[in-house]
Amino acid sequence: MMHDVILVKNLTKSFGGHTVLKNFSAEIPLCGVTVIRGASGAGKTTLFRLLLGLEKPDAGEILGMQGRKPAVVFQEDRLLPWSNALENVALGSDAARADAALSRLGLCDSMCQLPRELSGGMKRRVAIARALAYGGDIMFLDEPFTGLDEENKRIAARAMLDANVPILVITHDDAEADLFGEYCELVID
């Protein structure tokens, strides 16, 4: 059954004796943009990983993620160093979609370049283009604008909104959150 919210119930997760999330519950709407906030180390990325199924909770459950196809921008770029920008973006899609996503983010002239030949901001845009080209039905963005200038932040946010899928985004920066227009806020403390 598909939910219109992601239900997080009493989630607990520890790493090596250190509890990152304790009995955390929330309802995350599956429409529009939800900004996840919290102090450093509060467990924002851990919550992301639990929602994506990359970690298993010690206790609690998550409902509403089954059968979904998430497109992810990880906190790190995670580009294949041996593949050029186009190949990296086409990893989960095809060359045509990858070409369109890279062009949208202003990387037409850098498609054949390897990650080591790109600047930090360009690599970040390649990682965003990969998520856009993938065509997921929900977007998970962990600090997606790291290293981008204001103009490119606006272009990237617009491209993500145009994908017209629910967006979950972790950001510390109010100005970056505002790039998405209206949004719900989920605070982890």
Place this chain on the structure above:
Amino acid sequence: MPSKRKLLQTALIALIYLAVWEAVSLLVGKELLLPSPLSTLSRLVVLLTKGESWLFSGLTLLRIMSGYLLGVVSGVLLAVLTARSRFAEALLAPLRAIVKASPVTSFILLALLWLSSDMVPLFISFLMVVPMVWTATAEAILQTDSRLVEMGRMFGLGRWQIVKKIYVPSVLPQFLAACTTSLGFAWKSGVAAEIIALPQQSIGYMLYQSKLRIETVDLFAWTLMIVALSMLLEWVLIRSMRRIRHDA
């Protein structure tokens, strides 16, 4: 293509070595102990005109390369197995340590009891290559960035796609380096096995005969043949690897 300058440099270095060899040979003054470069090269030319020299070299090459290729394939399979399973690693690690630590001659003598003389060089080359390729490849598999693997899974790559697009390119540099290093070991230990096992049609047999008849010039000529074949093999391997890296 190598530049003219590089060719000239290589020729100059070869000339320096030949001059030193000639000087030491003149100093020693006995062909029986140290033949001159000229007599060695003349003997090599004579050997090269004989059909049996080509046959023996070809058979030596066949034995050693069969062991080498078998060793590379087995090394990769063992690397995948031990990188994936801790139990397999714990089970097989002592075996790898024994093969690495034991003197090659011990294995040659043991292999003589178990195998025909023709198979001993093949087996020994195999045995030298397996642990080198195994260790390097297993380490490279374990060092593959797990975050990239996780990313691949998130973007819908299946198991084989992850192997092809993430593991293979990540492991390739260390694997190819191990292949190049182990080729030299396979070649040296294979010829040593031939000298002890004495398969009738082999370079090792000819080396042994030269030693037995105290034909030092022949000994040097056959050694030169081994060096030339080894360099040729390494050249072919490095060129193939450049192509594999480029294609990957």
